[in-house]
Amino acid sequence: MESLTKASMSVCPFVKSTSTQALRQMSQTSGALARQARHCPIVGGAVRAKAKEIRRSYSSATKPARATASTTIAPKAMKFIPPQFNANDDSGAFDYNGYLNHELHKKRQDKSYRFFNNINRLAEEFPKAHRAHEHDKVTVWCSNDYLGMGKNENTLKEMKRVLDKYGSGAGGTRNIAGHNAHAIKLESELAALHKHEAALVFSSCFVANDAVLSLLGQKIKDLVIFSDELNHASMIQGIRNSRAAKEIFKHNNLQDLESKLAKYPKSTPKLIAFESVYSMCGSISPIEAICDLAEKYGALTFLDEVHAVGMYGPHGAGVAEHLDFEAHLKSGIKNPEHLTTVMSRVDMVTGTLGKAYGVVGGYVTGKTNMIDWFRSYAPGFIFTTSLPPAIMAGCSASIRYQRSTLKDRIGQQKNTRYVKNNLTELGIPVISNPSHIVPVLVGNAADAKRASDLLLEKHNIYVQAINFPTVPIGQERLRITPTPGHGEQLSNQLIEAVDSVFNQLGLNRINDWRKQGGLLGVGVDDAPKIEHIWTDKQLSLTDADLNPNVVDPEINPLDVSSGVNA
Template identity: 45%
Template sequence: MISRVLVDHLLYTCPSRKNCVGKINLTLYTIMPCPFVSRLTTAYVKKYASPLISMYQRQCPYLARSVSIATACSQQASVESLKQSEPFTCPVDEVNRCNRCPFLAANKTAIKSVSCPDAVEFAEKPVLDVDIATDKLDFNYESHFQSMIAKKKMDHSYRVFKKVNRLAKQFPKATEHTEMADSSKPITVWCSNDYLGMSRHPKVKAAVQEALEKHGAGAGGTRNISGNSLMHENLEKDLAKLHQKQAALLFTSCFVANDTTLFTLGKLVPGMHIFSDAGNHASMIQGIKNCGAPKHIFRHNDVAHLAELLSQVPKWVPKIVAFESVHSMTGDISPMEEICDLAHKHGAMTFIDEVHAVGLYGDHGAGVGEQRGILAKMDVISGTLGKAFGNIGGYIASTSNFVDFIRSYGAGFIFTTSLPPTVLCGARASIEILGEDEGRLLRRRHQQVVGYTRERLRAVGLPVFNSKSHIIPVHVGDPAACTRVSNELMRFGHYVQAINYPTVSRGEERLRLAPTPFHDKAMVDQFVLDLCEAWHIAGLGLMPPQQSVQQS
């Protein structure tokens, strides 16, 4: 219907319309497939067809071809028609509709107020008859990509990867090659997720080397087609035992584990409602959003708000509450037992991401759930092999039926090559070490270093977040300043990555420190001195000593 309205407008404004029938039919043909114009109301198109066509014929590939063909017979007549038009202001709701169109959204500000002189000036430019098969009017992909990248650079959210080669025999030291690939400088890494240095543990490396010699580098296929082995199944048994669950399932990463599990639940459990913490990781958000199930977002770690939302859904309706135990960017630890009890009271399952906790908390390194003695209240646990365990990959642990359900229906598990033998054997060795006395000693030493680092930062007045975990965020609040501090620290020989949008909200930019058991007091003291200097260079102020930044 809308396509015909635009065609009628072109016919009405064309004095040679008798000669335009063939071209107008072609115009209709080219507008018909447009998925964006069709979303506008017919009334809106009737009222604003002329300025709409004039303003956006070059942004929209459908309008561009249509107008070029239909107006070639009488450009001047169209111009005169536009000259007689009155300025207009689009209704707000129609402007909002334009947000759905990638071509119109780029000019959202212009849509709000379009004047006739602008439209006339645009229309007076020469318009030639164009063969619709030509690619001259196709969407300019490269230009669009370039403009989107430019936006990231303008707001300082563009990511420049540091070239850092870690040194296994000198952990946490590394060499940095960002300036010139053929030159390097020694640095100390303060932001690695290899929290306990297990990637360079002699027993882990030996297990990897043995697996490489015996089984080769790759897995050979998906788990269903030649990519399953005793090593996969033994590691899954180890993980199930670690979390005191019936079964576990491996994924290529915990991003995939979270995304696949939550998506599959939301898609295949009839009537499922998902309750998600506002601070959840992008992997959880993606799975929840894409599954299409009703979602309810509760304020970060706000049990009262969750209770309010849960009370609005009948107890018999399927539901799941998804949250993280240790939040990666604030370092805070969730009120896990309260959330689990509340969820079960309302008939909901619980899904807890322990990615930043496994290996680091609990007597055997099973995470905060083990430390607090609430593993039985955690229905589904997701974790990673890529942080404290020093390898790569992700997993879930739960009941046998739940794991088999995800194994059978989860596309992110089914349609991908499985983890290689080197990773499987390295991870098994790491889990074994961290479950024994050596692991307990590492965890104690780790907490001591974290405590000392936090104390020294507060003593000099740096705005440290009041977190209870091993993660120490330092608030900056400005993307340019955050990047500047990070770069200055690198110049001093310390690597701390600036954390800007979209990893954190705008205005919440920060440095994220993750000291390891192998950062000694001398390293910490020098780092704090250099951070104060970098802070001063960036023009940032200090807080009164011993104060902390409260979580927003």
């Protein structure tokens, strides 16, 4: 190409008619001369021939890019450079297999490739489950069926009744054929649970978060969304799909949040999106203080209570209810008199029916006009097949059961304390937090997977390793979630097994992290002591302390579920 270019300098009309300065500027602009050269009858042919030769050699060299990803392939050999195609080029197609294999190989190389264990929860024996064969039983210590409601007799009985009567499917979207009495009842139960005006049910809370946040950003002009840096992927996805301006504030950092809010006039529409319980570290957000900032700067509040509903508050409405525990305990299903509660100050609450309530589905609660707006405009709701009647009936039964009892929530919290305290006494690096999550710091993906595998194969205990992108690289961990069914005997088995695995693999204990300067509060001498959100007084309560109005209450259906008459 170089010799051809020099030879053409003396005869090329373009070169002759273009100044030296202009040619120099083109040469300094990426691709400018090449684009001009393609139009030349002499040089253009050579350029196209050379490009075809490069692409042809790439397409034929399939061994590095197309080979199945494995540890025997050197990372350098797997380097993948997507070719740049010309619209007029008829060379080979994009190497899809090469790209996919390269991406999978990267996951294997950084130890973040995920293996799914075949775990079959046994309804009559949970937290026991079996693996591929029924005789191969293990104890599950990482389920998000936090209260063991997946085996609750009330829930199962109602699901079976409705399944027999109404069949297995919903029949379509709510708009077409999926709207029924069970949807209306469930949304009424959810609104009553959070003491909000209305509720809307989605197929999952991932869908709810995505649908609600994306709609708000797309419809409210100039909206700015303020998002906690540890927010769940569903919220991040919704914010990204909203195409709204966003500000990411440091986790639970009120000063950082306020500094970002203060950058905008009060007239600018704003939304603060955050969670109550952060599921991988167990931290709890300062909900009341965030509501204060929202009111000060004119922002809406969006609170994800996914990992709190069912487990916090006297009736299981979540952390927002728990913050006014005594008032809600006294008033029962009614709103406390002469008190503006934290729960009433939150504009939107999203939650799940697939964790502590033991079924499946997601939802959002709020004011009637806001919920009606979501129902009328959100594609994630409008175009999604409704949950089946039996599922929604089971969700309602589960909510009603947990509203009228304290024993499961209290049992879970007591078992959590027992596990945390005993692991910490052995020097196991539990990341301190005030919630029901027991995160055990490991610090790298390979060791976390080895620890998980060893617990399963040697001790018949299932605890999944948590790695990137769920947690940052270098903060990999085991995430343990006790339930009311994990009593002292099972807890002692877990504690002994974790201690054994740490010894066998030589994993860092608290003192080892202290020598390295500490991480995530582990091995940090001056780290503040964190108290559990459930107090000793609250853990001493019984069902007799509940207001009788929470037992099988009559709840009126919501107009918004079907459509509000103007």
